[in-house]
Structures are given as C-alpha cells and as structure tokens.
Amino acid sequence: MPASGPGTFTTAQATGQTVGTSGPVRRYQVQVEDGAGVPAEQAAAEIQVIIADPRSWAAHGKGRFQLVAADTVPDVTVKIATPKTTDRLCASVGDTHGELNCEVTGGIVVNLKRWLLGSPQYHGPATEYRHLIINHEMGHLIGYQQHMACPGAGKPAPVMQQQIKGLDGCTSNAWPYTREGAFIAGPPAP
Structure with missing residues (x-):
C-alpha cells in the first residue's frame, strides 16, 4: 500500500439508480488517487452497495443518493486517497495523522490505509470497516455533526462514534440502523 501518491484522482465512470425513501437527492462521485491500486469503478460499486443497504441512511428517510459519473456535477465527492494525500486534503478540519478519514466541504476523504486494512x-474485516467509514462520514454530510459515545457496555457502537479511537465497551458496528430499523444512538461524545 503506497503511503503517498501524486494527488491526482481518477473518477469512476459509473452511475446508479437513486436509492432512498425521501429527502433531498445527493449525487455523489467516487474518485481514487492515481497509483493507489484500487480500481475506481470497483470502489464505486462497493460504496453504492453500502449506501443502498437497508441499515444505511438512505433506507430511513435521511436522504436519497445517486452515484454519478464524471460528466455530472456531484453534490458529494468520495475520494479514496493515500495517507499523505488524506492529511493534506483534511488539513482544514484537523490533523488525520496518516490514520483517519474526514468530511470536508463537498465531500468525504477516505484514507487508503483504512480502506484496505480496516x-x-x-472487530471485523476491512470490508466491513469500509461500511463504517462511508456511513460515518455520510452521517456528517447529512447533518450529524456531533460524534456519539458508547451507550453502554456490550451494546452496538453508534455509527457516529469514532470507533477508530476505541469502542469504550461497545461492540463494533458499521450501520446507523439495526436490521429491524431502530436507530443506534448514544450520548453526545465529550
């Protein structure tokens, strides 16, 4: 996995159906830093599946989402970037220390290290951790600016908990909602 890259990106030439039950449509593009070793179309397909999942934001009236290709102006850009590029792109919102992801004006920056390694x-595979990355950062974009804390030992961590910084007794969880449709919440994080 490269620690740094050229800072240029390839946009996935992929489109999808609008998913979600209500709320504004947010058109999103997926871009991958050149040389990252992750095909942009593959990442876009995976993100589209995450967003369309019945445990995700779109299934619960928090907005509708549509994957769009490079010829459409997006509302949101999801960038998968090497750790050094992530640090640079996220600098306006804080230091990511080559480890974290961030939400910035107009988009999400996913650290390639976290995308590949979790x-x-x-406690789960990297592919499942990707679900948490997308749901957590999309949560910020749709208005959940406040992080949440663990609601109690043994309970699922809220998707808005910064699980990369520790679970505080909760169990790993990548989704804002349960299979039954209940929102997984916790108290505001200090």
Whole structure:
C-alpha cells in the first residue's frame, strides 16, 4: 500500500439508480488517487452497495443518493486517497495523522490505509470497516455533526462514534440502523 501518491484522482465512470425513501437527492462521485491500486469503478460499486443497504441512511428517510459519473456535477465527492494525500486534503478540519478519514466541504476523504486494512479497534474485516467509514462520514454530510459515545457496555457502537479511537465497551458496528430499523444512538461524545 503506497503511503503517498501524486494527488491526482481518477473518477469512476459509473452511475446508479437513486436509492432512498425521501429527502433531498445527493449525487455523489467516487474518485481514487492515481497509483493507489484500487480500481475506481470497483470502489464505486462497493460504496453504492453500502449506501443502498437497508441499515444505511438512505433506507430511513435521511436522504436519497445517486452515484454519478464524471460528466455530472456531484453534490458529494468520495475520494479514496493515500495517507499523505488524506492529511493534506483534511488539513482544514484537523490533523488525520496518516490514520483517519474526514468530511470536508463537498465531500468525504477516505484514507487508503483504512480502506484496505480496516482499523485495529474495529472487530471485523476491512470490508466491513469500509461500511463504517462511508456511513460515518455520510452521517456528517447529512447533518450529524456531533460524534456519539458508547451507550453502554456490550451494546452496538453508534455509527457516529469514532470507533477508530476505541469502542469504550461497545461492540463494533458499521450501520446507523439495526436490521429491524431502530436507530443506534448514544450520548453526545465529550
């Protein structure tokens, strides 16, 4: 996995149906830093599946989402970037230390390291941790600016908990909602 890259991106030439039950449509593009070793179309397909999942934001009236290609102006850009590029792109919102992801004006920056390797604090495969990355950062974009804390030992961590910084007794969780449709909440994080 490269620690740095050229800072240029390839946009996935992929489109999808609008998913979601209500709310504004947010058109999103997926871009991958050149040389990252992740095909942009593959990442876009995976993100589209995450967003369309019945446990995700779109299934619960928090907005509608549509994957769009490079010839459409997006509302949101999801960039998968090397750790050094992530640090640079996220600098306006804080130091990501080559480890974290961030939400910035107009988009999400996903750290390639986290995309490929997951998080040591998250008990599950890297592919499942990707669900958490997308749901957590999309949560910020749709208005959940406040992080949440663990609601109690043994309970699922809220998707808005910064699980990469520790679970505080909760169990790993990548989704804002349960299979039954209940929102997984916690108290505001300090």
